[in-house]
Amino acid sequence: MAWNRKLLRVDLSKGTCKAEPLNMEWAQEYLGQRGLATKYFVEEVDPKVDPLAPENKLIMTTGPLTGTVASTGGRYSVVTKGALTGAIACSNSGGYFGAELKFSGWDMIIFEGKSPKPVYLSIEDDKVELRDASHLWGKTVFQTEEIIKSSHQDPQIRVSSIGRSGENGVLFACVVNDLHRAAGRSGVGTVMGSKNLKAVAVRGKSGSGGALKDAKGFMAATKAAKKVLADNAVTGQGLPKYGTQVLMNVINEMGALPTRNHRDVQFEDARKISGEAMHEKRPTDGKTHLVTNAACFGCTIACGRISRIDETHFSVVNKPQYWGASGGLEYEAAWALGAANGVGDLEALQYVNVLCNEDGFDPITFGATIAAAMELYDLGILTKEQIGLEAPFGSAQALVELAQMTAQGIGFGKELGMGSARLCAKYGRPELSMGVKKQEFPAYDSRGIQGMGLGYATSNRGACHLRAYTVASEVLGIPVKTDPLVTEGKADLVKAFQDATSVFDSAGVCAFTTFAWSLADLQPQLDTACEGDWTMEKLALLGERIWNMERLFNNAAGFTAKDDDLPPRLKTEAAKTGPAKGLVNGIDKMRPEYYKARGWTPEGVPTKETLDRLGL
Amino acid sequence: MKVIFKLYATLQDYLPAEAKRTNAQTLHLEEGTTVQQIIERFALPQKLCHLVLIDGHFVPPGERGTRVLEDGAILAIWPPVAGG
Missing domain, CATH: 1.10.599.10 (Aldehyde Ferredoxin Oxidoreductase Protein, subunit A, domain 3)
Structure with missing residues (x-):
């Protein structure tokens, strides 16, 4: 399949779901996913719209190679006007949800309006309906997926949802699918929450309605491209073994690891939170932090990390629900939760990373906002009484407690939920927010x-x-x-x-x-999959x-x-x-x-x- | 002279066991020792010596044979890696 040639338009205000033919003229000019969904978005939405108003729209979208045998062909994106930034937002996620959406016969879903009550969208091929989500409101991402799979009596349903942070108006809420893959940045989950849309549950049994332009040619092109990935030392060996986290020591050595809200560019404890450290046996239990690597749909790289927290660590000592293996740490999250605020406690970082997945908030913006708050505390602008605890740079205890408060939308967590730009502006020091267009920097100084x-x-x-x-x-x-x-x-x-x-x-x-790939490696795959001359x-x-x-x-x-x-x-x-x-x-x-x-x-x-x- | 020698990712297997926890060991070297001589002394596969840094600065492959280490330098080497 390339395109299914069909989109689903969901009017949440009216509670209606309608099929529309995909605009194939636009597909020739904007391809799919980010390009094509953004074309729909800019044609239909006033640029000056309030991101949290019903007039803002939110599009979940696949690309023509999503759900195919192309390596890594499992991606989907969420396009909207970002709640955090007020700019165009397009957040991309892996996992299995995107491919399942494609298998159900749809290329994209356009959500518009606002539901009068919490709902979730259920898709089983052409059977599409909005269902009551009152029982899901207030639940975490993990709970939501479990309840939906149980109620549908189908463990193969793929779920994309918001957690409590998306309901509570945290401005950097994510849309999380398959438990720990996320359309993470710019507050796309906040927009979803503002529409009272809790989740999308999809099961594709029809496979596909679309055809490949040249099936044999596509098989040959994807096979050749997979060989390029396998033969490349980075995608064939480096990423599967150490994941993105291998960069922690590299970037630190190069003096480009933002530390303590960009006051410094090297972190003395970088090695403790690195990819190498994740491979070492802990003195407490003799186990390694890293359990295994993991792949998204169709991926032949498998860079994902699955890790296990030390059960004796203070963050989880009485919380057995966090003792199992879960997603993380990836480099960006490890940096934002760690070096950005001077915390060199690998277990604490993994726990907070799990909280970010569990309640759906962006660990980059969250970690960088903690860093800003710690600088405000260091300068005496924020006090222990205002925050509710002492929050010096380097405090794993503060990181953990503030993450819990943000996830639950309580105490100072409400202020952190604004992101660093609004937090620093509120306390008179807007220049201390480390970002652009109200979105925080990632892990490179x-x-x-x-x-x-x-x-x-x-x-x-x-x-x-x-x-x-x-x-x-x-x-x-x-x-x-x-x-x-x-x-x-x-x-x-x-x-x-x-x-x-x-x-x-x-x-x-x-x-x-x-x-490993350049456009020259992607081009034959697109040209054999998609009608037209690519x-x-x-x-x-x-x-x-x-x-x-x-x-x-x-x-x-x-x-x-x-x-x-x-x-x-x-x-x-x-x-x-x-x-x-x-x-x-x-x-x-x-x-x-x-x-x-x-x-x-x-x-x-x-x-x-x-x-x-x-x-x- | 003393040089701090660091190996990361899969190359850390070429370090002595006691150095793996820090990815680093101190080398006592003759004056005039080059980067390439260290690579050969530790029997590092050439194709795995992808990212070679002295004090954080990149050393291109063509300069490794002539680039002399100085007292107090930090030499760090990675195989091909990437992240995001």
Whole structure:
């Protein structure tokens, strides 16, 4: 299958579900998933809409390779206007839900309006209905999945849901599927909660309604592409063995590991929370933290981590429900919960990571918000009485208790649930929020990896590493090694990564394939799966078109060039140690170069020539 | 002179057992020792020496044979890895 050629439109206000043919003209211009769903979104939604108003829409969407035999072909995305950012949001997730949605015969689901009471959407092929979710409201992600599977008497149902944080208005709530895979960033779960939509439960028995353009050619193309992944040392060996967490020591050694709210760029306890540490036997129980690796649907890389918390650790000592194996730790979560706030306790990080999955909130934004709160506490702006406990940098106890409070929406957890930008603004120090467009930075300090600063500043969904992962080039030498400490050439590098990633995100495959695949490896898979002529030139143009379409939405929503900027700390406070010692980020030099490379005005607006060239 | 030598990920198997918990050991070296000489001394497979850093700075493959280690340097090596 490529496209099923069918979408489901769910009006939550009226309680109706209607099938519509997929706009195949748009599919030729925007492919699927991120590109095609965003096209629907920008055509149907006022850019100035309040993200939490019924007029905002939320789209769950697959790509043409989702549910196929293409490696990593299990991805789906959630597209909406982000609750955290007010910008276009597109959060991508793996697991098995996306493929199951495809198997049920749908390409995407457009949710609009707001249900008068909690509901969940049940899909069994063409049998689609909104069901009462009163009994699920107030339940965690884990409980919700268990109850739905039990009530439907079908353990093979795949569930995507929000936890309590999405109900409580935590602005960085996720949509979690298959227990520990998440459409994690920008508050897409908050939007889902605002619509009184608790979950989507899907079972696909029909397989597919869509046909591959060239089935034999597709089999050959996917087989060749899998061999590329298997033969590549990163995707064939490095990621399965150590997962993304192998980066903890790399980035620390390079002096680009943001520590204690970006006050420092190296963390003295980085090794204690690293991928290597997860492989070591604990002195307490003789077991390793890591239980096994894991793969999402159709994935031949299997980078996922499944871990087990030390039963004697203070966070779980009287909580046997957390003693079993569960998802994590991945690098981003380990950094945000650990180095970002100076906590070097691996068990505490895993426990909080499980809480993030269990109640559906983004560990990157949460961890970075804790870091901001700890700095406010360190400065005496927040007190023990206000927070409810002592919260110095490095306190695992504070991290654990504040995570529990945020998950449950109680005490100071309500304030943390706003995210760092609103928290720091409330207490008079907005400059201490480490992010862009109200979304917090991920795990790379842009003083030590200059291109990432430009990527963060210009990301259409707020600070994000997945929109332009120049770490691949600046640190790892993929596809070519560039110097992380200089700004020269980074405008073109960021643009190239942004455009190529837009294509991968629209195809239904995982971004991690790009450690081995280029567009030239993806192109034959798309060209044999999808009707039409999918040349390299068409794909390159498509990526750029998607990026500019998102930009136009943000500009219309009120964002300007002033929002393509970094916090003053990264522009004025030099790195204290490591290779970047003495350096700040050169965003003010890179930004105009980037606008020029994009074909935008000095104000960051796409020119008429650019729009004409892209067919926008 | 003293150099701190670090091996990570699958390369840590080439460290002595007592050094694996820290991924590091201190080497006492002759003046003029190059990066390539250390790689050969520890019998590290060349193709696994992907990311070679001295004090956090990347050393390209073509410079390993001539790049001399200095007293107090930190030499760290990784096989091909990536994350996100």
